[in-house]
Amino acid sequence: MFGGGGTQKGLMSIVYGGIVFAIAMVFIVQFRPGSGQETASLTQQCAVTVRDRCVEPKEFLASLGLAAPRGADENRLRAMGIRRQLADGVVERTLLVQDAKRLNITVSEDEINAELVKGRFRVSLPQARRDLAFYLRLQDEGAEGVRLLDVNNPDNGKFDYKVYSRVVRLTTNRSPSEFKEMQREEIIAERMRKLVASRASVTDAEAFDAFQREKSSAKLEVVRLDRDYFATKYVDVSPKSVEAWAKDHGKDIDESWTARKSSFPAGCVKARHILVQVQSTTVPQGHPREEAQSLIEKARTRLSKGELFPVVAASMSEDSASAEKGGDLGCIAKGKYPQAFDDAVFAQKKPGLIDTVVETNYGFHLVDVELIVSDDAAKAEAQGRMQIAKELMLSFETEKLISETAKRIQEAAQKGTALAQAIDTVLAQLDEERGLSKKKDDKKKDDEEAPPEPGRPYVETTASFSLVDGNPIDGVMQGQNVVEMAFRLTKPGEVGSDLVRLKNGYAVIQLKERKSVTREDFDKERNDYLSRMLYVKQHDLVVSYVEQLRKAAEKEITIAEKWVQEPKRRGGDSDEEE
Template sequence: MLDVFRQKGLTSAVYGAVIVATVLVFVINFNPSAGKKLGSISDACAAKVRGNCIEPKAHRAAYRLVFSRGAPGMRQAQASRFVLEGMIERELLIGEAERLGLTVSEDEITDSIFKGDIYVSLPSENPNVGAQVGFPNGSTNVDRLVPNGYKNKDTKQFDMKIYERTIKQLVNRSPAEFREWQARELLAAKMRDLVKAPIRVAEDEAFDKFVEERSTSTVGYVIVRKGWVEKYAISTDAREVDEWAKANPAKIMVPVRHILVKGDKEKADELAAAKTKAEGILERVKKGEDFAKLAQEFSEDPGSKDKGGQYPGEQVENFVPEFKKSVEGLKPGELDQQLVQTSYGYHIIKRDPATKEDILKAYKGGKSDDLARTIAKDVAADMKSGKSADDAIAAAIVKYAKFTPKVERRPEAAGGDAGADAAAAPVEETFTPDKDPTRPQVLTSSAFNRGGDPIPAISHDATESIVKFAFEGKPGDVAPEPVKTDDGYIVVSLKEQKAASREDFDKERDTYAASLLAAKQNEALAYYVRRLRESSKQEIKVDTNNLFGAPKGDGGASRDDEDDE
């Protein structure tokens, strides 16, 4: 049986409680440096932690060790900050280790050097990033860079010259400086081990977690696509389109224009001057002057100034609330008669007039969404009443598919050789509503677990709701509501559930329990460090001017990835 299952008695419980209590007391209450004023950060420090300086040279060396194989998916500034956060965490842990009386012996340091170990602290909050760059399970040993442990290839013995040369190349440190580096990393590692030591995984807990993670479900689903609805179920009669447009002006997407006059709320004189200027421009617009030309002349928004103040209507959703509210209250072609104040200053806002194409596009989009939802609800209701999904779909197609799309004839070629042109041109295929590839139809997912994606190309929220239903319902159930997607609505039914068995667990017991223990230990460490950082936040100072990779405008120009010799 696993060691993690052995110590479940009273002694283990008491020991764990004592350690956790001790650790939390030191984090929450015992902060001898609290209130101590730090001077301004030194030019020679990338960061100061409780008065201890993290030199830019050390930070750059750690960066090269961690990202020796590159920084996949991260900008240089992000990778640089990631490394610095690990070094800040190291200094905080060292402070706690020293207060608890932990030490690192000279023999421990020497042994680690002889083995070729090189330790670098990584942030406990981001173990996945460490795994991506070659540090699985939060390991901080970069021994892969010294696979032979500084040994002479002929004598197979430790070679001081090789050691000095390698350390200089890797971290630009002398042997004495590297020994100090290694000592600090080893002490921080001891503190991490102390925090992790009380964590245990009971066998029942491991089995329950295994069942939760490895059990699977399979769902069936009916997709009602807006494209099919638009094609077969919506009338484009001019009167209906016009009535819809009058009732839903805000849904007609037309370009939005604005003129921005910047003003700082914190500076009353500047804000008043901006308002006066904006009022004058608004009056000129009201008198009929060309909005686009005024925007090009006066607007202080670089993103739209050269385009006559224009933004696509779809972008309004991402704008500040005051701007968005103004646009939503305007019909196509209307001007807001009042200035709109936001954190940027004062805006003059107008919606462009809607073309027939704009109105028809909005009508089709709005009607197809509404009707797709209605059809999906009908299909779901029929399935709940006992109909098969196929029968429910067939009934919906008969009920709602009332129109046949027109297929335009291609004009005959000059000279009357229509047969030759027809043979050369691609044939446009036509379908009936019940044969169209986009029609409502039944599909089945693959088996998935609680972390899976049962249906491709749907949103995270939609996936979460389907997974929740799939593991909380019972086979035969139909989801209470259709699930909205970008393309329409989905009716979901639960086909099968398969629970992971004790036999499955027994095959993986040791490895699974060990991985669960490691995950719990990392969670405990991350929580501990968060509390430690919170209690020490006044004593952590970062100077991005001295931080390798800091972008221009965010604390300093970028620096070359080289140490000063």
């Protein structure tokens, strides 16, 4: 019995070997250079040129056929710019093949045939956009840029050359021999990518450090000091105070006036606005009318409750150019804005919020008039100078006040006072210094009845964050790394030694929570973490290598715009040649 089994095993080996040989012979005969009838070429055209290599439109469209097979979502493909992405992929493939020649890296006929009989057809994507492989479903067994197609006989499940040939022609419009040469380059390019990627490595210490940075976390308690709040409540900008300040800062005012005098033409009106866009043919991105009305009323309500106009404008106005400046439009000359806006602004007899909502073709506006400049040139200059003096004074004095107040809160917290208590104590002292303190009975009544004062500093808690996350606080000035500042703190309750500079003020930070990972935590995830890190390093290394190849050949790379322009939407003409 055992002897018979051995004979059967030997017979099966012979049969299997015969099948492999037969398949190989088909590929040798059918795919030899010059065999078969090639499809018609588009003469003297190159979709992509890299040095002396011309990638003809037919070959480029073959890549398109593999990447985006028939039935794919055309709108999605158009949105991702599939043609240009594939052109970049073809450029990179060609550069890698040319570099492989320099390194004497090749691929054998058997290796090519082994991929083709499995229906594993490759197409190059830009290395920096390998994510496209996921969206295009160009993945097989972990390999990216692979389209797996069925080339087997439906009756016996075995490779069938006729099926294979039909699939190739339907998918790529290429003859088998043309397609094989295309796949030869694809496989060589992939071999180059693997060779470059093999140079990447990750040490245990490097992985543990990255693990700590990603998995360790912190939470902060934050006190924001808003510049607008302090400027409005504590800085006296009465004409008398501004005139007194101006006497000591004449040089600053003169320099600023010289630079800005054209901003104060006679008869102009200095104003701020909040815009909520209403949907129309000219403003298609606007809100439906009822929704816009609701939003503008919400802004009015916030203003009526005491919130500062610049604060509400910054958070609600849909005029992006002025919103970041608190809705500031500068000093408006008549005729600059729509008629309805002009009429409302120039009808105002004194500074203040215009009572009604102004409607223009842009949408709904709330307008706050800050200064009405005289039609007389001499008076206009005097008003302009005084306005500049007011703005300079407000800026200088607010900056000094807010930084000093932040430091006082910080120092109180560093000495052990709870942040909330530090805020109350310091602001009560500031109220007293500025003559704003109330009698105890009045204060008790206010505390019982009044809502929180808009803009007043309070304690807020951030979400948990790690060393690889972005700043956990909104509105941080460029160059301020709050994450690193937080992770320099080691114990809950510890207060940051530096103030955080915000776009509109300062912040005091205190560590609320700190969680650190251990070596034991790392060891539980070590293998998976090392694998992920290695994958990322390999990817980055190949991206860098390809970028160097492109840079070296940048003057010898041409992509014909005709072939990377996305076709018009269905129903329109297309420039694609079938």
